[in-house]
Amino acid sequence: MTIWSFCVVAVLALVQLYAAEANLGINYGRLGNDLPRPKEVAELVQSIGVKHIKIFDYDKEIIRAFDHTDINLIVCVPNQEIIGLARSAKAARTFVHNHIDKRVKAAAKITYIVVGNEILSGIPEIWPALVPAMWQIHSALVHYELDEKIKISTPHSMGVLAASYPPSAGVFGDNIKTSIMEPMLNFLKLTGSTFMMNIYPYFPFRDDPVNISPAYALFLNNTGVDDPNTGLHYSNLFDAMYDASVFAMKNLGYHDIPVMVTETGWPSKGDASEAPATLEYARTYNNNLLKHLKSKAGSPARPGKQIEAFIFALFNENEKPGLLSERNFGLFYPNKTKVYDFSF
Ligand SMILES: *[C@@H]1O[C@H](CO)[C@@H](O)[C@H](O)[C@H]1NC(C)=O
Ligand SMILES: *[C@@H]1O[C@H](CO)[C@@H](O)[C@H](O)[C@H]1NC(C)=O
Numbered sequence: 185m186t187i188w189s190f191c192v193v194a195v196l197a198l199v200q201l202y203a204a205e206a207n208l209g210i211n212y213g214r215l216g217n218d219l220p221r222p223k224e225v226a227e228l229v230q231s232i233g234v235k236h237i238k239i240f241d242y243d244k245e246i247i248r249a250f251d252h253t254d255i256n257l258i259v260c261v262p263n264q265e266i267i268g269l270a271r272s273a274k275a276a277r278t279f280v281h282n283h284i285d286k287r288v289k290a291a292a293k294i295t296y297i298v299v300g301n302e303i304l305s306g307i308p309e310i311w312p313a314l315v316p317a318m319w320q321i322h323s324a325l326v327h328y329e330l331d332e333k334i335k336i337s338t339p340h341s342m343g344v345l346a347a348s349y350p351p352s353a354g355v356f357g358d359n360i361k362t363s364i365m366e367p368m369l370n371f372l373k374l375t376g377s378t379f380m381m382n383i384y385p386y387f388p389f390r391d392d393p394v395n396i397s398p399a400y401a402l403f404l405n406n407t408g409v410d411d412p413n414t415g416l417h418y419s420n421l422f423d424a425m426y427d428a429s430v431f432a433m434k435n436l437g438y439h440d441i442p443v444m445v446t447e448t449g450w451p452s453k454g455d456a457s458e459a460p461a462t463l464e465y466a467r468t469y470n471n472n473l474l475k476h477l478k479s480k481a482g483s484p485a486r487p488g489k490q491i492e493a494f495i496f497a498l499f500n501e502n503e504k505p506g507l508l509s510e511r512n513f514g515l516f517y518p519n520k521t522k523v524y525d526f527s528f
Contacts, residue, residue, distance in 0.1 A: 207492035208477060208528055209236030209258075210515065211447055212246075216501040218518040222249030225498070228520055229255060233528050238446065238494050240301065242283045251291040258296040258446075258494075259284075261321070263307060266300050269320050270313035276320035277327060285328045297321060297336050298446070302382065304360055305343040311360070314338060315367045322375055335377040338368075339446040342383065342425060345432055351485065352413040354428030355435050369438045381429045382447035382496075385421040386469070390460050396421065402465060403472035416484040422448070422473065427485040443486075445493035448473065451509035452523050461509040467524040470495060470515070474528060 226249045238258040325331040346357040356365045389401040399406035408419035418424045450469035454461025482489040500514035
């Protein structure tokens with residue numbers, strides 16, 4: 185073996201190592217009054233071999249809890265701070281200096297800053313500020329030479345799609361398509377970032393149990409469905425929802441922006457109106473999801489391209505409002521006992 189071919193092999197092996205490791209994470213929500221201390225949480229996450237955590241703010245104590253671990257973090261700019269950052273380059277630079285650059289210098293492994301959460305599913309007064317805020321923060325990252333290491337994006341709900349079935353019909357809503365999605369996709373492309381979707385097969389299944397079978401929603405053996413326009417075969421609802429976003433981007437001329445599933449999961453308990461919110465279904469969904477992701481099969485529209493996904497959520501969160509299911513998406517009880525068995 186020549187030195188050059190050795191180098192090529194070594195580089196490929198490294199690339200594979202990172203590629204193999206890149207992608208299974210958990211959302212660490214903190215809307216509970218009985219959750220463990222951040223340091224204990226970092227130990228718990230390490231104990232199950234998870235290397236990616238997403239949080240919903242940029243709390244210093246939380247970020248620091250993961251210093252000196254091998255865990256990568258996605259941090260979030262809360263919705264109410266977006267307009268201020270969009271308006272002022274100085275504000276963006278101050279934010280990056282105080283909350284990102286200092287943390288990275290101290291040891292934090294921050295991989296993404298997400299700007300708000302599901303902004304386009306509500307809060308229209310923030311919409312025009314969203315992409316400008318992404319650019320401002322990007323410019324600040326460039327200033328601190330962090331733009332190669334840290335990317336910027338924003339998670340969307342399925343609500344941004346006006347159609348998602350069959351997947352090839354996936355298209356963004358008319359009210360956001362050209363005004364926001366086009367400039368956003370342009371931003372993601374120019375900065376080498378990722379499109380982010382929160383994908384919950386649980387909701388369409390709960391709302392339409394007549395047309396959607398449990399096996400299709402839970403990655404079990406079933407006949408699946410064919411997309412009549414593309415001939416692609418879908419054996420599970422997760423892939424179909426994922427590809428709807430791939431086709432919505434394609435529809436605007438963006439063919440190769442990566443898609444990350446920033447949230448997915450299944451509640452283990454629910455109100456009487458939420459029949460599929462059961463321990464058995466939650467266990468089945470999350471374990472089969474992990475198997476599917478680890479298989480590196482990709483989705484039918486992007487075969488072989490391993491899907492990156494973050495399960496929602498680490499803990500049951502007793503202060504979340506809404507239906508009972510909202511407080512029961514956790515993989516763990518607050519006392520750090522697993523709600524059901526699962527394996528990363
Ligand atoms: C899936 O179902 C088909 C048709 O019923 C059957 O032939 C096949 O053995 C099943 N596969 C598994 C893994 O259960
Ligand atoms: C943890 O909490 C759950 C739910 O309240 C309970 O069922 C379980 O027994 C607790 N485990 C321990 C070790 O206390």
